[in-house]
Amino acid sequence: MSIQEAAERIAARGESAPRAARDAVNQAMVNNWVEAIGDRNPVYVDEEFATKSVHKGLVAPPAMVQVWTMGGLHWTRASDDPLGAMMEVLDEAGFTSVVATNSEQNYFRYLRHGERIEATAKLESVVGPKRTALGEGWFVTTKTTWYVGDEAVADMVFRVLKFRPPGAEPAKAAAPVLRPVISKDTEFFWAGLREGELRIQRWGETLRHPPGPMPPDGDFDAKPDYVVASGRGAVYSYVVHHHPKVPGKDLPFVVALVELEEGVRVMGELLDADPETVHIGLPVEAAFVKIDEELTLPAWRVAR
Amino acid sequence: MKDCSVGTELPPLTIEATPTFVVSTALATRDFQDVHHDRDAAVQRGSKDIFLNILTDTGLVQRFVTDWAGPEAFVRSIKIRLGVPCYAYDTLTLTGRVTERDGDDVVVSVSGVDSLGEHVVGTVALKLGGE
Numbered sequence: 001m002s003i004q005e006a007a008e009r010i011a012a013r014g015e016s017a018p019r020a021a022r023d024a025v026n027q028a029m030v031n032n033w034v035e036a037i038g039d040r041n042p043v044y045v046d047e048e049f050a051t052k053s054v055h056k057g058l059v060a061p062p063a064m065v066q067v068w069t070m071g072g073l074h075w076t077r078a079s080d081d082p083l084g085a086m087m088e089v090l091d092e093a094g095f096t097s098v099v100a101t102n103s104e105q106n107y108f109r110y111l112r113h114g115e116r117i118e119a120t121a122k123l124e125s126v127v128g129p130k131r132t133a134l135g136e137g138w139f140v141t142t143k144t145t146w147y148v149g150d151e152a153v154a155d156m157v158f159r160v161l162k163f164r165p166p167g168a169e170p171a172k173a174a175a176p177v178l179r180p181v182i183s184k185d186t187e188f189f190w191a192g193l194r195e196g197e198l199r200i201q202r203w204g205e206t207l208r209h210p211p212g213p214m215p216p217d218g219d220f221d222a223k224p225d226y227v228v229a230s231g232r233g234a235v236y237s238y239v240v241h242h243h244p245k246v247p248g249k250d251l252p253f254v255v256a257l258v259e260l261e262e263g264v265r266v267m268g269e270l271l272d273a274d275p276e277t278v279h280i281g282l283p284v285e286a287a288f289v290k291i292d293e294e295l296t297l298p299a300w301r302v303a304r
Numbered sequence: 305m306k307d308c309s310v311g312t313e314l315p316p317l318t319i320e321a322t323p324t325f326v327v328s329t330a331l332a333t334r335d336f337q338d339v340h341h342d343r344d345a346a347v348q349r350g351s352k353d354i355f356l357n358i359l360t361d362t363g364l365v366q367r368f369v370t371d372w373a374g375p376e377a378f379v380r381s382i383k384i385r386l387g388v389p390c391y392a393y394d395t396l397t398l399t400g401r402v403t404e405r406d407g408d409d410v411v412v413s414v415s416g417v418d419s420l421g422e423h424v425v426g427t428v429a430l431k432l433g434g435e
Contacts (some may be wrong), residue, residue, distance in 0.1 A: 070334035
């Protein structure tokens with residue numbers, strides 16, 4: 001089943017069963033919240049002030065509505081929770097990391113102490129895969145409604161990005177890739193990649209990449225060694241490859257010639273970049289794409 | 305009555321996102337995701353450090369607007385979108401201005417910027433109370 005099909009199936013289930021907040025709205029949790037946030041609004045903590053105010057009594061901060069139904073430290077999601085179900089689907093597909101990107105809350109009224117709210121949730125949409133600054137991922141949007149009894153008191157559209165962190169790209173062992181020719185002169189470079197090192201050939205004071213058999217000054221007695229590059233550099237030039245298809249690659253992809261801080265230039269795919277935002281001078285760092293036990297390819301990702 | 309006409313700028317709010325702030329707000333919002341309190345786990349997941357959670361951003365945006373609007377205001381909605389993370393040890397500066405006004409109903413646009421760029425952008429709708 002594809003991710004889209006799984007999403008349609010979960011969305012078709014509609015609203016989850018109501019899930020009750022662990023605690024009724026109470027002063028202790030409000031106190032912790034206003035102290036942490038630094039909110040000194042007296043209608044949350046000063047009973048005398050609150051009673052004389054437009055609220056006619058103590059109220060809970062409206063932005064706390066989601067807090068009351070958060071699961072807590074040892075919580076497991078209900079089996080009909082649509083966000084949990086969608087997270088499982090995406091975890092299995094390798095999109096293991098998550099960040100919240102949007103929260104749109106509407107408050108129909110403020111909550112008062114002693115009220116115990118319940119939440120229902122439904123899946124609104126799943127959009128992807130998208131290339132983002134964090135990596136390839138899917139945007140999952142849910143809608144939560146909070147109730148006191150039958151009365152809806154607040155709702156929220158919530159969007160998360162469920163993404164595959166750079167470096168966690170699946171080993172495309174099954175997909176054929178174009179394999180480099182590895183010679184005696186370049187073997188150290190490919191061995192380094194397997195170790196997670198970007199090795200640059202050195203002839204005395206001079207660094208050279210790609211590595212070659214001949215010294216720069218023609219001294220046949222010279223023997224090269226190598227330095228391990230920091231891996232930090234900046235895009236010197238790049239192309240966006242749209243066509244034709246390349247074995248083992250999703251189109252479009254970016255190939256960047258990167259100038260390392262050591263001064264030499266190395267070519268590789270820029271893994272996580274949106275082709276629209278790549279530019280000359282973009283700071284990048286080395287990445288290592290393991291194809292199989294024998295072959296690891298050099299690549300780049302945007303520096304953070 | 306304070307000036308709430310369209311274009312009015314709110315007094316900026318500066319938040320020092322110390323580790324204590326990041327952790328205490330995560331726990332006060334009952335968000336126990338490790339990336340908000342465990343630096344090693346955050347780094348392992350590809351982040352530079354622990355970072356603010358979205359429930360805290362909603363709370364900060366509310367505080368920023370009600371600090372200005374006063375305790376008699378009713379907040380109707382808070383809509384935010386997150387950009388770059390706000391990591392521990394960064395400084396977050398919130399600015400905002402009134403973008404719509406219809407009687408007592410006001411919409412404020414808010415932007416929170418840290419050293420990496422725009423961390424949060426959003427709008428708050430509220431009904432103003434009397435002074």
